[in-house]
Amino acid sequence: MTAATFTDKPAVSVPSYLMEEGSTLRSWLLTHDHKRIAILYTISITLFFFVGGAAATLIRLNLVTPQGIFEPGTYNRLFSIHGIVMVWFFLIPSIPNTLGNFLLPLMIGAKDLAFPRINLFSWYLFVAAGLLALFAVIAGGVDTGWTFYTPFSTMYSNSYVILAISAVFVSGFSSILTGLNFIVTVHKMRAPGMTWYRLPIFVWSNYSTAIIMVLATPILAITLALLAAERLLRVGIFDPALGGDPLLFQHLFWFYSHPAVYIMILPGFGVISEVIPCFSRKPIFGYKFVAWASVSFTAVSFLVWAHHMFVSGMSLYAGLVFSLLSYVIAVPSAIKVFNWTATLHKGWISFNAPMLYALGFIGLFTTGGLSGLFTANLAADVHVTDTYFVVAHFHYIMVGGMVSAYFAGLHFWWPKITGRLYHEWWARVAALLIFFGFNLTFFPQFILGYLGMERRYYAYPPEFQFWNVLSSAGASILALGYVLPLFYLSWSLVKGQRAGANPWAATGLEWRTSSPPPKHNFDVTPVVTRPPYQYRPEPEPQDA
Amino acid sequence: MHEVAPEEQFASMEQQADVAAFGMWVFLATEVLFFGGMLLAYAVYRGSFPEGFAEAGRHTKIVIGTVNTVILLTSSFTIAWAVHLAEKGWGRGVAVLLGVTALFGLVFLGLKGVEYYQEWDEHLVPGLNFQMEGPHGQAVQLFYFLYFMLTGVHGLHVTIGIVLVAVMAVRAWKGAFTKDYYTPIELTGLYWHFVDLVWIFLYPLIYLVGRSG
Amino acid sequence: MREYLPPRSLVLTWIALLGLLTATLTLAYVPMGIYNLIAGLSISTIKAALVVVLFMKLLDTSPIVRVAAAAGLFWLAFLFSLAATDYMTRVDSHIPIVERER
Numbered sequence: 001m002t003a004a005t006f007t008d009k010p011a012v013s014v015p016s017y018l019m020e021e022g023s024t025l026r027s028w029l030l031t032h033d034h035k036r037i038a039i040l041y042t043i044s045i046t047l048f049f050f051v052g053g054a055a056a057t058l059i060r061l062n063l064v065t066p067q068g069i070f071e072p073g074t075y076n077r078l079f080s081i082h083g084i085v086m087v088w089f090f091l092i093p094s095i096p097n098t099l100g101n102f103l104l105p106l107m108i109g110a111k112d113l114a115f116p117r118i119n120l121f122s123w124y125l126f127v128a129a130g131l132l133a134l135f136a137v138i139a140g141g142v143d144t145g146w147t148f149y150t151p152f153s154t155m156y157s158n159s160y161v162i163l164a165i166s167a168v169f170v171s172g173f174s175s176i177l178t179g180l181n182f183i184v185t186v187h188k189m190r191a192p193g194m195t196w197y198r199l200p201i202f203v204w205s206n207y208s209t210a211i212i213m214v215l216a217t218p219i220l221a222i223t224l225a226l227l228a229a230e231r232l233l234r235v236g237i238f239d240p241a242l243g244g245d246p247l248l249f250q251h252l253f254w255f256y257s258h259p260a261v262y263i264m265i266l267p268g269f270g271v272i273s274e275v276i277p278c279f280s281r282k283p284i285f286g287y288k289f290v291a292w293a294s295v296s297f298t299a300v301s302f303l304v305w306a307h308h309m310f311v312s313g314m315s316l317y318a319g320l321v322f323s324l325l326s327y328v329i330a331v332p333s334a335i336k337v338f339n340w341t342a343t344l345h346k347g348w349i350s351f352n353a354p355m356l357y358a359l360g361f362i363g364l365f366t367t368g369g370l371s372g373l374f375t376a377n378l379a380a381d382v383h384v385t386d387t388y389f390v391v392a393h394f395h396y397i398m399v400g401g402m403v404s405a406y407f408a409g410l411h412f413w414w415p416k417i418t419g420r421l422y423h424e425w426w427a428r429v430a431a432l433l434i435f436f437g438f439n440l441t442f443f444p445q446f447i448l449g450y451l452g453m454e455r456r457y458y459a460y461p462p463e464f465q466f467w468n469v470l471s472s473a474g475a476s477i478l479a480l481g482y483v484l485p486l487f488y489l490s491w492s493l494v495k496g497q498r499a500g501a502n503p504w505a506a507t508g509l510e511w512r513t514s515s516p517p518p519k520h521n522f523d524v525t526p527v528v529t530r531p532p533y534q535y536r537p538e539p540e541p542q543d544a
Numbered sequence: 545m546h547e548v549a550p551e552e553q554f555a556s557m558e559q560q561a562d563v564a565a566f567g568m569w570v571f572l573a574t575e576v577l578f579f580g581g582m583l584l585a586y587a588v589y590r591g592s593f594p595e596g597f598a599e600a601g602r603h604t605k606i607v608i609g610t611v612n613t614v615i616l617l618t619s620s621f622t623i624a625w626a627v628h629l630a631e632k633g634w635g636r637g638v639a640v641l642l643g644v645t646a647l648f649g650l651v652f653l654g655l656k657g658v659e660y661y662q663e664w665d666e667h668l669v670p671g672l673n674f675q676m677e678g679p680h681g682q683a684v685q686l687f688y689f690l691y692f693m694l695t696g697v698h699g700l701h702v703t704i705g706i707v708l709v710a711v712m713a714v715r716a717w718k719g720a721f722t723k724d725y726y727t728p729i730e731l732t733g734l735y736w737h738f739v740d741l742v743w744i745f746l747y748p749l750i751y752l753v754g755r756s757g
Numbered sequence: 758m759r760e761y762l763p764p765r766s767l768v769l770t771w772i773a774l775l776g777l778l779t780a781t782l783t784l785a786y787v788p789m790g791i792y793n794l795i796a797g798l799s800i801s802t803i804k805a806a807l808v809v810v811l812f813m814k815l816l817d818t819s820p821i822v823r824v825a826a827a828a829g830l831f832w833l834a835f836l837f838s839l840a841a842t843d844y845m846t847r848v849d850s851h852i853p854i855v856e857r858e859r
Contacts, residue, residue: 105553112553114563180570187821188563189553215832218574222581226693233671235689236682237585243682245852248588251840252581302835306843313850318843520552565818569825576829584836588844592852606782613778617804621771624812625763637761737813744804747778748797752785756793 016516032116038102048089055082060472075458076143083146095267106510109191109526114184125174132167150238150249179213193528205270211298220256254305262301268405279355280347283533293332326376353427357408368396389449415499419516426488433481440474596683598754609751619648633723642713649706770811
């Protein structure tokens with residue numbers, strides 16, 4: 001009846017993936033093991049998180065006073081670098097390349113991804129792109145915003161545009177290869193008995209994300225190539241003075257970048273869908289709805305891009321079409337939120353750190369999502385576009401949502417990945433600081449936007465100062481919340497209590513192998529016979 | 545003939561071959577979108593400046609373009625033939641046909657180079673030496689920008705293809721493939737056919753515009 | 758020696774492709790207005806179908822591979838059709854697609 005054809009506690013001590021291939025630098029940099037590659041990515045993106053965070057710190061410092069402290073040109077470079085680094089070098093790779101890389105094969109019962117060498121190559125590309133980006137930053141940065149709008153970026157900007165877009169271009173290929181790997185892996189490498197409807201939602205989410213990565217990113221690549229050629233040759237493909245259309249750039253750019261924001265939230269949905277059931281001791285409510293809602297994003301996310309262009313000069317008819325479609329896309333998100341909430345209902349809730357992050361996610365993501373409805377409304381958007389309202393909207397989703405989900409996942413799977421338990425008390429403190437700090441930082445920005453404060457401005461009218469000061473104060477608390485995990489998580493690597501195979505008594509194949517797992521993941525290929533999230537009745541006692 | 549074992553993460557050679565082919569098709573889907581972005585630009589500007597594009601089209605080198613199309617179509621034939629022989633395990637035959645395919649590719653690039661040189665000579669290179677009198681100057685320049693981008697990116701893919709095909713030819717000659725294992729040849733074939741497919745669509749869009757005007 | 762010869766299906770496909778190339782080239786010189794574009798693209802589509810089915814053997818693959826092959830085109834259609842909602846309906850721009858060039 002039980003699926004256990006493998007033991008929780010191996011009879012002989014098997015070396016984990018951290019040791020088995022050796023522990024030299026060479027063995028790490030040339031590894032084919034998806035788990036090691038996941039760690040390589042984690043280190044890389046953490047570095048970039050702090051680079052982007054440094055830019056954010058300087059931005060919030062500047063906005064404490066109405067006249068600012070930086071030159072306008074400098075300020076432009078700060079928000080551009082913040083956006084570029086956070087989007088392409090932190091958020092897009094975050095969950096998929098760290099948790100996804102590590103867990104996907106484990107969750108489906110496979111020994112590795114379909115193409116391990118392509119996985120490593122994907123990381124090499126990411127590092128190369130990152131170095132280019134750092135070089136661009138150090139050389140003096142770019143001032144076009146992360147959106148590179150033409151004709152400013154092609155004809156007028158005096159900053160390192162081509163260097164910056166080269167970095168993004170290369171990172172795009174890293175993304176495409178990851179997506180390709182995940183799609184093929186989920187279709188072709190599942191263990192016997194692991195049917196689609198037995199997959200954890202984390203897999204469904206990362207699979208959907210992979211489809212978006214593969215279909216959207218090539219458009220970004222060619223758009224940036226056209227931009228670079230235009231900047232070099234001044235031919236007018238995007239310049240009205242020479243017969244071109246600047247909106248063509250925007251159409252092409254947002255055709256990628258809107259689905260990209262779903263790349264930056266769908267994996268988060270996947271993490272939350274694992275954490276909530278575990279800490280409610282209940283299966284996820286409406287499993288098939290949640291699964292298919294994830295997949296629906298692969299199509300619907302491609303149909304709404306021009307809601308970023310309502311005031312750009314495109315036709316009113318197009319505005320109507322895209323506004324309507326943008327309301328439609330609220331539906332799958334709402335389905336998920338309702339289902340997570342219903343999962344909590346009558347659950348046996350415990351408030352461990354991952355759960356605190358997950359609960360915070362539900363509140364923050366929902367707030368962000370609801371504010372999206374305002375921006376989707378053609379008339380309301382005319383008022384709030386290019387104001388702090390939009391800034392608050394997307395930060396609630398990307399930071400309040402995705403980053404919280406990333407931290408939830410990091411804490412939830414930390415024992416599995418590292419074999420150590422982190423210090424629960426400090427983790428809860430960090431989670432609460434982040435939740436409180438985040439709201440203090442970004443809620444005032446909704447108000448500022450509504451009152452009319454423009455985004456991307458280095459200075460503002462004095463009547464906005466009160467809310468800006470609140471926001472910057474919140475940012476300092478948020479920063480503390482983000483720095484804390486660096487300390488207690490690193491500490492746990494050295495001094496943390498050793499974790500058993502399944503400290504949370506969670507369901508899922510990844511919890512059936514040791515913590516940390518051996519290089520080949522499973523001693524015997526698992527055979528799956530039961531649906532996922534079998535929390536009721538309680539699973540058999542695990543060694544903790 | 546030695547037994548080839550599947551990579552660690554696969555249960556069988558069959559699974560490995562199946563997975564590899566699937567991966568290549570997913571990659572080709574990304575390439576469709578990569579070229580597709582430029583095609584949107586083409587569609588927008590051709591729709592806005594139909595006479596300008598027709599004028600521009602008449603300046604393209606139809607003889608070179610048509611010969612190049614014949615070359616690519618034939619090279620698709622030779623590589624498909626090579627895959628057919630690979631299925632039977634005829635290593636040397638495969639190598640010869642792959643070599644011929646690569647040669648066709650080189651001729652294609654050579655002719656393209658001649659064509660680019662002619663266009664340079666006629667002052668049709670945007671941003672570098674473009675000069676055109678008449679009311680359609682801007683539109684013709686937009687056409688030629690897209691022409692160089694489309695054929696340039698395509699040419700890059702042809703170059704990569706030639707290298708891949710050549711490497712496979714050498715490996716096939718040395719007996720690396722059997723009738724039970726020839727997946728890399730199959731994948732190279734798929735890639736090469738894709739390069740041909742793109743050209744099949746570029747041909748009328750570049751060379752046949754405005755011919756009846 | 759005969760085993761080295763190409764199978765008939767491949768040879769016929771190649772000849773058909775060359776034939777279609779001749780057709781598309783010839784038709785281009787016949788004034789047909791908008792139908793020149795339509796004819797050209799239609800013939801290209803047929804040539805592409807021949808390559809995909811007979812050279813790349815797409816129909817012999819599993820369904821999921823065929824879905825992957827179609828996906829690129831399908832999502833590209835999203836780009837073209839929805840961008841058209843803007844380009845076909847603009848009024849105050851120098852890029853009206855519906856109007857003829859000034």
